[in-house]
Amino acid sequence: GENVEQHPSTLSVQEGDSAVIKCTYSDSASNYFPWYKQELGKRPQLIIDIRSNVGEKKDQRIAVTLNKTAKHFSLHITETQPEDSAVYFCAANPPGISSGSARQLTFGSGTQLTVLP
Amino acid sequence: NAGVTQTPKFRVLKTGQSMTLLCAQDMNHEYMYWYRQDPGMGLRLIHYSVGEGTTAKGEVPDGYNVSRLKKQNFLLGLESAAPSQTSVYFCASSHTTVSGQPQHFGDGTRLSIL
Numbered sequence: 001g002e003n004v005e006q007h008p009s010t011l012s013v014q015e016g017d018s019a020v021i022k023c024t025y026s027d028s029a030s031n032y033f034p035w036y037k038q039e040l041g042k043r044p045q046l047i048i049d050i051r052s053n054v055g056e057k058k059d060q061r062i063a064v065t066l067n068k069t070a071k072h073f074s075l076h077i078t079e080t081q082p083e084d085s086a087v088y089f090c091a092a093n094p095p096g097i098s099s100g101s102a103r104q105l106t107f108g109s110g111t112q113l114t115v116l117p
Numbered sequence: 118n119a120g121v122t123q124t125p126k127f128r129v130l131k132t133g134q135s136m137t138l139l140c141a142q143d144m145n146h147e148y149m150y151w152y153r154q155d156p157g158m159g160l161r162l163i164h165y166s167v168g169e170g171t172t173a174k175g176e177v178p179d180g181y182n183v184s185r186l187k188k189q190n191f192l193l194g195l196e197s198a199a200p201s202q203t204s205v206y207f208c209a210s211s212h213t214t215v216s217g218q219p220q221h222f223g224d225g226t227r228l229s230i231l
Binding site: 001007009025031032034042043044045046052089094104105107108109110 | 142150154157158159160161162165175207217219220221222223224225
């Protein structure tokens with residue numbers, strides 16, 4: 001099955017600096033890569049996603065890049081703010097065995113991002 | 118539009134007791150999932166369902182059972198609770214497509230087994 005590794009496990013940055021979180025995946029057939037943000041005690045919420053036919057996607061201060069050859073993808077947050085402090089999870093979604101199979105996500109172990117004021 | 122709703126939000130059980138966690142979604146999603154979240158281990162898939170009346174095992178299914186009698190509901194059962202099942206349980210749902218769709222999560226159920 002798919003295996004997703006996420007680094008670093010903890011990351012501290014000064015407010016206004018950039019933060020980068022990296023993930024690698026094992027199944028070259030994976031074609032969908034979402035990123036979730038989870039604040040303390042809350043549900044994971046989708047912040048950005050990218051599909052395998054795209055190399056980069058941006059949404060205001062957040063961007064995701066995908067390198068299919070190397071099987072890794074990264075989350076970039078620019079101009080970080082204290083409210084960006086949370087746990088961030090990457091995930092990969094390999095195609096199912098058939099068209100009726102579930103779209104299972106395999107999650108990374110998470111990165112605790114702390115933005116210091 | 119409530120999205121994904123989980124009940125209860127908190128529960129404390131004694132070892133050997135049984136209980137059922139309920140997940141309801143109002144987005145007409147075909148797929149539903151149950152995850153457990155433990156410190157430092159991310160989200161691990163317990164069971165999932167691709168439609169009404171169907172269920173399948175995920176990564177960590179042992180000790181759990183599920184049922185999907187109605188499209189909008191997905192139940193997770195613990196037949197004989199064990200301390201190792203102390204965790205936060207999240208339900209999620211998504212549309213069915215070929216190219217992958219985001220999963221929408223509920224607020225979670227904090228379960229402690231004494």
